[in-house]
Structures are given as structure tokens and as C-alpha cells.
Amino acid sequence: MSTPSIQLGDYIVIQRQKYTKLQKFGSLDTTATLGKETLELKSLLDQPYGSTFKMCVKETKPGKRGAQRQHALELCSETELRSTRELLGISSSGADNRDICDDGEAQALKPSDIEQLREECNGSSKIIEKLVENSKTFHARTEYSQEKYLRKKEKKYFEFVQIRQPTIRLMVDIFYRQDAEKIMGIRVDTLSQIISYSGVCGFGSYLLYESGTNGLLPAAMLNSIGAGTEGTLVHMHPGNVPQKQALLALKLPLEQQQRCVSVNLYSVLREFYQGGESKESDVPPTEPSEVETQEAQPETPTEEQPESIEPSTKKPKLDDNQNGSKGPLRWQLENKKAAALMHAKFDSLVLAAKEHPTNILEALLPLVKPSRPVVVFGTCKELLQETYMELKATGKVTGLHLTSNWLRTYQILPNRTHPEVNMSGNSGYLLTGYTLK
Amino acid sequence: MSTPSIQLGDYIVIQRQKYTKLQKFGSLDTTATLGKETLELKSLLDQPYGSTFKMCVKETKPGKRGAQRQHALELCSETELRSTRELLGISSSGADNRDICDDGEAQALKPSDIEQLREECNGSSKIIEKLVENSKTFHARTEYSQEKYLRKKEKKYFEFVQIRQPTIRLMVDIFYRQDAEKIMGIRVDTLSQIISYSGVCGFGSYLLYESGTNGLLPAAMLNSIGAGTEGTLVHMHPGNVPQKQALLALKLPLEQQQRCVSVNLYSVLREFYQGGESKESDVPPTEPSEVETQEAQPETPTEEQPESIEPSTKKPKLDDNQNGSKGPLRWQLENKKAAALMHAKFDSLVLAAKEHPTNILEALLPLVKPSRPVVVFGTCKELLQETYMELKATGKVTGLHLTSNWLRTYQILPNRTHPEVNMSGNSGYLLTGYTLK
Amino acid sequence: MSFLKPKTHIEKGDVVILYLSVSSMHAIEAVPEIVNKKGETIPHIFQTNYGSLKVENIIGVEYGSRVELSKGWAHVLQPTPELWTQTLPHRTQIIYTPDISMILHQLEVRPGAVVVESGTGSGSLSHYFLRALKPTGQLHTFDFHEARADQAREEFRRHGLSDFVTVYHRDVCNLGFTDDLDGKADAVFLDLPAPDLAVPHAFKALKLSGGRFCSFSPCIEQSQRCIQELTKLGFNEIVSMEVLQQESVIKTRTLPVIDLEFLKQPKSNDAPTNSEESKASKEVKKYLTSSNPQVLPGHTGFLTFATLPPNIPKA
Amino acid sequence: MSFLKPKTHIEKGDVVILYLSVSSMHAIEAVPEIVNKKGETIPHIFQTNYGSLKVENIIGVEYGSRVELSKGWAHVLQPTPELWTQTLPHRTQIIYTPDISMILHQLEVRPGAVVVESGTGSGSLSHYFLRALKPTGQLHTFDFHEARADQAREEFRRHGLSDFVTVYHRDVCNLGFTDDLDGKADAVFLDLPAPDLAVPHAFKALKLSGGRFCSFSPCIEQSQRCIQELTKLGFNEIVSMEVLQQESVIKTRTLPVIDLEFLKQPKSNDAPTNSEESKASKEVKKYLTSSNPQVLPGHTGFLTFATLPPNIPKA
Structure with a gap:
């Protein structure tokens, strides 16, 4: 299996040190x-994923807010990526910081000097070298403090980016x-547990059923269903068109994509309850207006894609109608597919609603x-x-648990091991159980 | 300052390895x-606190549930406390546990054999030596596993106790x-923050105001007020007599004890609002009946002391009346003392109520x-x-924060460092703020 | 065979979860007869706190049904790795769902993945790997304890999972993951006392196109040494974390509301006073609230993850 | 002088907390005039986000009062160590109230206690020690940074706390806590990069009748070395812990309640359908709820506590 290469139309993950972007x-x-x-992206075409480029x-x-720089990207080799620290060959360091007076004047270079340096030097190591040379306190700092300083500067002036293929792990x-x-506060640990x-x-x-996670939840579930398997997913949403960004970014094989059926909650429930009456070619005249109505409802979340990531927001909508106006519309076909799966019942239910879950559970639990x-x-x-209390009272679900999580990352470095100073405060909550007959 | 010695009437902390008891x-x-x-305690008399005794x-x-043993206590020296491991001189240990089959028959000694050993051998090290001799798997275990085994056995057969003077730290x-x-779930971190x-x-x-913490909250506050200072504490409670165990256990100087005025919430508020009418010698005839009434109220927590710790539950009640029936009763004098302090207003308010706090706050906040x-x-x-919402709405308190805590203890041992496997789940919550004019 | 895919009815030979309550459930094999200690074939009767179950009676029953016990009732559930983990007799220290979920996520295990695991232990984690990678992937699981490897192999067979797993009895720290696996794995998982010794073998087993690595260690020193080794071999994206799950215990709490206003007024001399007080005291407010259990898991282990980037020469 | 004891009115020279909001407060000195950069004496005007305050006006005002700013208002509060810590310009890494509370509790600091602290740092923790031990105890606080020691000494003087504290400029790791303090301390607190070097000095400074010890370290290796040293010298009751405080952000959340029942019935052909749906969608439920802030403190430091038992010979 060779590494796939970057193609037009792909979603890509751009990584610059620890910063990543879809x-x-x-x-x-x-x-x-x-x-x-x-960054101009054109030089990425046909290069293998995982490659590193120089800005x-x-x-x-x-x-x-300061100068805006335009960069071309140049494919570069691993050897160019030696650590800035090695390049600079820093050696002398103080034993502690007792002699440092932080009077804010430790750096002799003025901001304008630095800006000029930046244009002159093509390479972060050169800039950092100059900054170190002109710092009055650098060599009096402890090694730890020096590294911290270098890391900070490196972060600011680092000129390499890596292009990676999106995965659920990177996207969450x-x-x-x-x-x-925008993903309803679903944290990585919570997603993994869902x-x-x-x-x-x-x-x-x-x-x-989810009311808007940029496509993350359906993407994660379809990813776990896998390519070339027999699993299927019905993805219900409250909006006009589903949020699918993460799903598209995974670039799954078509057969796999087609096993995810995305449908509007209201519309598919009507199809499910009343579908027998309106036969396949018999387009119910009220449906389109219903979709419009829902779009106008301020309470139900809409499918807004973050502009910065996906400028052509409305594209999926056009796709939806590409079958032309002759046969049944795509959403009608999807509704029929979903209704058939609903009649066959499901092997589990995942609910991530911005609305009150009671009524939604009442409608969907019987389908499991x-x-x-x-x-x-x-x-x-x-x-x-x-x-929890409501479900317990119905007796239809057992083994109920309400859980949340603590997630702490650690800095593990020689003599400097500790949990990270900041942690994320909210994992959200999961209510889990098993249906009974 | 010499170490104080153990006296009759003292509360003492008995410590056996990590187990402590008041x-x-x-x-x-x-x-x-x-x-x-x-354990027979008589040999403790006049020995210095901190001493170790052999059972x-x-x-x-x-x-x-098995044999009940009665022990005399013998003062012993530090040299007797060498680690059991050293005494046994264990050396050979397996590299890992791949060869151990835990078939439940690793120990050749039967429970009855062990019981007999126990009576024969006066000393845990001898018993453990026998157990190790008769274990088929001990020498095949890893050093880590051996230590775990020894610790477990040591815990069971350890025959030394240390007698310590109660402090807030030990009591909580x-x-x-x-x-x-019994202390309303106030955990050590929460107490420290109160x-x-x-x-x-x-x-x-x-x-x-507290509705029952075995005296821990008033004791901790009076401890912080200190001996030979000018601080005072009014301690309101909902019961007939205050819970004072922790307060008595601290054995504070009398002058310090007297700066804690313990009063019934209802009774002192009546004194405060209406005290002017009923003069000092004029015993309000209804008060005692009121106290009785409160005692009968099932909703208000009573002053029950845990029997196992303080068998003479009703003693403080007798003390209360020791002034005799001639002058005003002690609780009446305390009410007057408290009411005077209430009129002078307080420098802070601490509330730990089993009842709904709204009405109590409404009554007590104006006194701050x-x-x-x-x-x-x-x-x-x-x-x-x-x-929080109610207080915010009044505008009488600012800087409101609702907080809780995570407390994790660590095992720090060479190559075996990790957070303890179990942690306490509930710190309780603190709502804090500052009164405004 | 009840671990392969969702099914509706209990068949003979299925492992079935007999669910009595949140804290009490059992995994039983749906066979009508068993062989007792004396070698006699006897009817399979399973004893619970709510009486006995004649196991023959549950064969053919729909999963999720209520079944009668001699002194009560229970539900029969199809096993999931989550339920299986909870009913497992603790043969070794096991890893629970919160850590496992993170492991699967970080190792990017999905159908088709080739995963190397060491040690197999109780096979609890293996069941999660198998659910995630079947029907197109493969799990290679190693244990240095022969009886444990044999037991796991037999269990996977009975659970209908044999096609997707190979169980090895092997000391991977010293001997590695076999040459056959060189460059074959998408992900390697280690739960070993000295993970650093197995890191070079993990490096060899991972695909040339790169892959993901995880080590689970109870002690921080193990993670420290593991990370040193990972760094030396060119792994990147090295992160260590802990996941701790908290359960919320939900209950309705009733709090007395006390009235203190009446104390501002002198008592009238009549009886009403007492009844007034006790009436006031009887007012209560109810709260639906939750708290953690008194004791929570404070530590399970440190999870260290890393990426082997593509095209690192393997000497 | 506003740190000595509770007081009711602002006096000239008091440090006053100007409280604008939970996230915005300032410590100001209640003096009517200050000297500007040019050496001129000018009226003390304090600038805030809600406009300026003529500081002269707050002298004589009761603490807790509302004061007018040119574009709004604020409250004046008497400083406490908690408020002081929050308003401190971050001269050094400081320890916050949850850790400090545990330190005071575990060190059993109460009026009369003799406490040794190193380093002084910003003096934030010193203020808590002083509140707890005054008026009968004494704090001996050490810093190897001369300017910081001088600054702290001057600050304690202005805060009216000089009688209870001695500030030393001294490298305690190499030089110890001075012979004068041998056997004088009830408790020793260390916040040093190499606490293990100062443990033998702590051992000397503690009373022969025993005492308590605490070291605060951001990294686990510091605690490990410190504990080795403590064990060697005969300290017992050695425990390490972390305290992490979580703030709850309280808010009312409004959730739409959607009706799905009507979908079971065929629509009537009239207009009402739409209005029916939008009516259903407009039903909402309100919840008073709370959550953690998005980012929480995940680590402050490891607190290691130990007891020096009585009568250990100090040879």
C-alpha cells in the first residue's frame, strides 16, 4: 500500500508545529x-501525504495587525528539519534565574528591527539566532528557561508545514x-466512548440523530462501519441539508459513503409513518414547503459551515438536486432508503441533540x-x-449510566514531568444503556 | 516546650499503621x-504523646467473626520498629510472574494453623516468616509482588500502635x-478552604451555622482563632445541644474555649430580636419547651454522637445545667453573649446546613x-x-464563586510512581463571596 | 458465537449476559447441559442471588427478553465487549472502556486494520480490537504466559472470532513480534511492565507507510523510559494522557425549609406556636441531583501515544 | 495597614481592593497624592475600564461601599490574602488559594506557630501564613533574590505585618536557615527548584518535639528526590497530593422542545400545518445549570507533606 497523494478537491490537514487546520x-x-x-497551495498537487514543505x-x-505575508510552498527533505537548538549550538546557561531582572528591556532589537530581519532572513533559525545574540539575559537564563524561550520564538518564526490526510483523530x-x-462540545474522549x-x-x-457537529459524528460512525463491510448508518438531522464536512474530508470509497443515509428528522418520520400512502413516483407536493419551513425555524440548528473552512457552503445543496427534476428528488430517495432501514430496526441509537431529548427518544427508541x-x-x-429518570420509569432501557470524563495530558520530559498546566474543563455527559424487549 | 503527656479524660488518636481512630x-x-x-489503655497514663506501644x-x-483478642499495651522503643522485611532478610525473587499459577493453593498453612501460630508467636514478624516459609509461590514472585504480599500480611499482623494528640488534621x-x-461530607481540602x-x-x-459535623467545623474555626487572641466565634446549631466532640478533643485552654459561644439557632434569634423584653434574670417560660419541640422535630438533625467514639452521649447536656437551677441557665447566658456579638456584627459567615440555606442566609446575612x-x-x-442566583439577585454579596475540588494522592516510590488508584469522589461545593454595604 | 455480529435470538453455544442489576450480571454459556466435577453430564442450572436459571430455557429466546429465575427475574442481553469486560473474572489487571475507547480512537482502528497487541491478558481489550477491525482486519495478540494464551485462543474460537485473530505464546520483549509481521501493522499496542524493551520490535512491525503506537503503563517511570525509546527511533506526535471516567449517581434529595421569620414576633401564649413551628419545619423542597460515588477510580494508567511517520528507514 | 485585622473604614495608607467584576479588580493604595515620573506630587487618580477614580475620595469611606467612577462604579473591599493574590502583578509563579489552604491545614498553622518559608517570591503565600499565625506566631521567610526580599519586606511593613515576619535574603539550599532558627520551627515550607537540598536544613530548623514539612514542586522528579531525602532523615507520614479547584459557571439554558407526534398523522391540506409545526417548535424548557470553564487548571504542583516525629537526634 503506497502513500496516497494530494489531489484537487481533497480536504487536507495543514500542520505547523502543534497547530493544525483543515x-x-x-x-x-x-x-x-x-x-x-x-500559503499558496498549488505545489502540493500530487505530492504524497505526510510531506513537509518550506514556507x-x-x-x-x-x-x-502587522504585516501579512504571502508564501509559496517548497517540498523539503527531512534533513532540513534539524532542531533549531542544534543549529544554534547554544551551550552556556545559568544555574538559576537569580541574576535576571526582567525590566522588559532584555531584548535590544526593536520590533521594527525584527520585522526587517524577518524579510531579510529566509529561515527561522537565522531570526532566532539574531534574537538570541541581541538578548541581554539569554545566556544568564537556566537551560530550562532557554529552551522555553527558544520554543516560544521557534513557534513564532517556524517556517515548515506538513500536509496530512484528514482522519477522525486529527479532525476532532x-x-x-x-x-x-460547532461540534456540540464533543471532546475526544467522549467521541471515543460514543x-x-x-x-x-x-x-x-x-x-x-445529531443536531450539528460539522459531520463529525456521522463521519466517526461511518469510519467505524468501515469500507467493504455490510454495516449501514441512518443519519438524522434537523436542518435542511446535513452538515457533512468531516464526512467529505475522509474521502471514503463511494460504496461506503452510500451506506450513510442522511435524512431530515421530520421528513423521514413522516415518510416512515405515512410512506405507504405516497408511492415512489408520487412526489408529495407539501414536502418541499416543509423543508423551507424548517429552514426558517430559528430554533432548529442550520447547516451553516464555518466560512473559513468551506467557502462554498451551499454546494451540497446543489448536489442534492443534481438528479434533475424528472425522477424523485434525492432527498426523497434517501427518505425511502432510511424508512426501509427504520422498519427493519436498528442495532443501536446515538443521540446528540441540541433540543430537549425526551420527544426525540420517544420517537426513535421504538426503532431500536x-x-x-x-x-x-x-x-x-x-x-x-x-x-435518566424518564428512561428508568419506562422500563424499556436497562443498565443506565450517566458518566463524564477527566482528560489530562502529561508533559513527560527528563526531570520536568508533570500534568499539563491547562486542561479542558468539559467532556459533556453520556447517558448509556441497553434496550429491553 | 516539652511533649505533653497522656491524661485521663483526654481524647487520644490511636494509630496502627495507616489506620487511625479517635x-x-x-x-x-x-x-x-x-x-x-x-486494647487496654491503662498503661498510656502519663506517657508522652507520640509514644509507640506493643500489643x-x-x-x-x-x-x-473469628477470635477476639484482648491486649495489654507495653511502651516500646524505636529500635523495635525495624521493618519486617529486614527482619526476614528476603532475597530471592522472580523476574516476572509468568510461572505463577494462582490455583488458590499456594499457601500450605490452613486457616486453623495460622490462628494457632498467632497465639503461639508474639510478634508479627514471626507469623509472617512462617507464612512465607509455607508459601509455594513466594520466592517465584517478583520483588514488587513480594513486597505487596508482605505489606498485606504485615497489615494484618502488625502489633504496634502509636498514641497521638488529636489535631484538626488528624480528626478530619x-x-x-x-x-x-457525620461531618456532612466535608473533605479535607474543602475544610481547609472554608x-x-x-x-x-x-x-x-x-x-x-452548621447542622452537625461532630464539632469539626467549630473546632477548626476556634483552632484558627487561636489561644491568647481576641477572636470570637458564635456557633449556631439547630439541635438541643451542640455537637462538640472535635472541640473537646482539641483540649484547648479554657479562655479559648470560652470564646466559642454555642447556641441554638431558633433560640438565639428569638433572644436577638426580642431579647430586650426579657431581662437577664427573667427566664422566658416557653424556651425550654421550645428546645424540646426542636428535639422532637425529625427534620432537624440531632446531636447524636457516634456511639463507638463517645459512649456518654448525653454528658454535654448535663454540663449545660451544672450551674444549678438558681441563676439563669447556661444556655440563656450563652444566648445573651451571642446576641451581644450579633448586635456588634460579624467579620464573616460560614454556613453548612442540612436544611435549605435560603431562609438561614436571609436571617444571618444582615448580621455580617x-x-x-x-x-x-x-x-x-x-x-x-x-x-448563587438568589444572592446575585439581592446585590448584597459580590465576587460570588461556586467551586469544588479534585484531590488526588500519589504513590511516589522508585519506579512505581503513580496517582493512587482510588480517589475520593465528592468534595462538596463552596459558594463564596463578599458582603456589600 | 454471539460476539461476531448483532443477532436477535439466543442460539445454543452463545455467551449470554444475564443482567440482574447495574452491579450484578453474569456471562453464561447457553448450553442445556454441562459436565460436573465428577465427569457426569447434568442439566445446566445457573445460580444467582435471585434464584436459579435452567439455562436450556433461554435457548431460542429473543435477546433483551426478561427471563424468570426461581426467586425473581433477569434480562438476557447479547454480550458486547463492554458487558463482557464487566462480567470477566479478573484473571489479570484489565483495562476498562474509557481507556480502551481512547486507545481505539488514537490507534485509528477501523475495519481492515492490522493490530499487534501485547499482552493478551484476559483478552478483554482484544474483544474491543476485534469488534473494531473485523471483518476485514486482523489482530495479532501476544502473551508470555502460555496458559493465558491458550485460554484466550479457545475463548476467541467459542466467541466466533477465530478468523480475525492470531494468538501467540511468546516473550515479545526478548523475541519480538515474529519476522512474519515485519512491516505489517497499522497499530501496535503494549501493556507490558517494560514497554521500552518492546518499542524497537513495535518499530519493526509497523508499516513502512507509518502507523500508530500506544503503551499503557500504571507507573510514570515506565512511560518515561518508553518515550525515551520512542524519541530515539524517530516516532513523533508523542503524547501521554490519562482518562478518568466519573459516574454520576442520580437521586432525588429532599431538604427541609425552615422558617425563621416568626422568631421576630413575640410568641402568643396559646398553643398555636408549637404547631406553627412544626408546620414551618415540615416544608420541604425536592431536588433531582447527582453526585460522584464516594470512591472514584483515581488512576488506571498512563496512555502514551506516538506516530511512526512514513518512510523511516528500518536499517 | 489594612491586612492586620478586620476594619470598617478606609484609612489613609490602606491597601484597598477596587472591585469592578469577578475578572477585574485592582489593589490600590489609599493615598490622596502620588509622585509621578517627573518627581512631581500630583493627585492620585486611578484609571479603570469604567473610568477614573479620585483616590482621595475613598478615604474615610466604609469598606464594602459602592464608589463612583467617571464612567461607572465599583466596590471598595478590604484586602484579604485571597483578593490580594488575585490582584498581584505576577512577579513570580504564585501558588493559589486551593493549594495554600491545604498547605496551611497540613502544616497545622495556627496563632502562635513559628513557620519557615522559602522562597518568599511575591509574598502571596506569606500573607496567608501571616493571617494564620498572627498575633502570637512568627514567619521567617527566605529568598535568594535580593530585590524580591527587599520588596517583600517593604510590602509587609506597609501592610502592617512587620511585627510578625522576618525576611531574609539568603541561599538556603547552600547556607541553611541560619543557626538562630535551629530547633525553632513548628513547620517548614519549601517552594524551591531543588527542595531535596534544603530538606536537611528543614530537619535542623524543626523543633525537637517534631513538626510538619511541606514542599511544593511543579515536577514529579523534584518530589521524588525530596521524598528520598525525607525518608533518609527519618520523616514519616510522607504523602504527596494535588489539589485542583474547579469553578462552576452558572447559567440558565433554554432548550427547544420539538413535537414529533403530529408526523404520525397525514397533514391536512390547509395552512394550519405550518403554524402547527412552528408552534410546536417554539415550546422551550429552562434549566439552571452549570459547567466548568472551557479551560481549567490541570496542574499547579505536587504537594509533599511529612512529619518530623518527636525526639529524633539531630547529631
């Missing part, structure tokens, strides 16, 4: 923005860091076979406590 | 129970471990000077959220 490589003219840097300054424009990190609310507790795998038929997992995600504990 | 040394005949062992078996009676550990509910946030110290006048801390402890988060 970007659509839509055309050869596509540029990506990393802070004040703009080469082409142009500097004055921007609102990006989404959660950029705007956790996959476990729901039992989603290469066999079986799965039901998901007995002895199957139910997983309800929420960020409001009080609400899930209530749902 | 015990009143009421008379020379007092015995203490540690699991299946009964010498005097008699073995058959009990409900004992109380929380024995029955956290002391900080309330600002209680050697200057000022403090107000506490402006710019003073308020600390409300509770175990029900929803309740404190509500209280």
Missing part, C-alpha cells in the same frame, strides 16, 4: 491562512480546538431492536438526569 | 477496639474515613459587616446554583 484544496489557486501567513516569503503586505482535535460549540458504547462496527444497522445500546450525549447534566 | 481515655479501665483486637495478647475469646481524616456523612475563604484568624468575630467573606458549604450542586 482546509479544502479546491483549486490550484487555493490559499490557506495561518495567522498572518498566507518561502513571496510578498509582504501591511495588514490590520482541530474542531474542538477551533470552536468546540463509538465504543454504541457498538458501531462492520456489521449491523445504526441510527444517529431489544438488547441494543443507546447512547445519549448532552452538555447539560440536569437535562440528562431528567432523561 | 478514642476517649475516660478511665483506667477504658478499652479501645481495633477490628478484632481489644501483647492477654486472652483470646471466640467472637462472631478519621471522621471522613469513618463516616463522611478556613481560608472565611478569613477566620486571631482577630475578629465570626459566625458559624460589609466587605466580609461569606462561605456556604453544600453537597447538592443544584441547591447552591439556586442560592
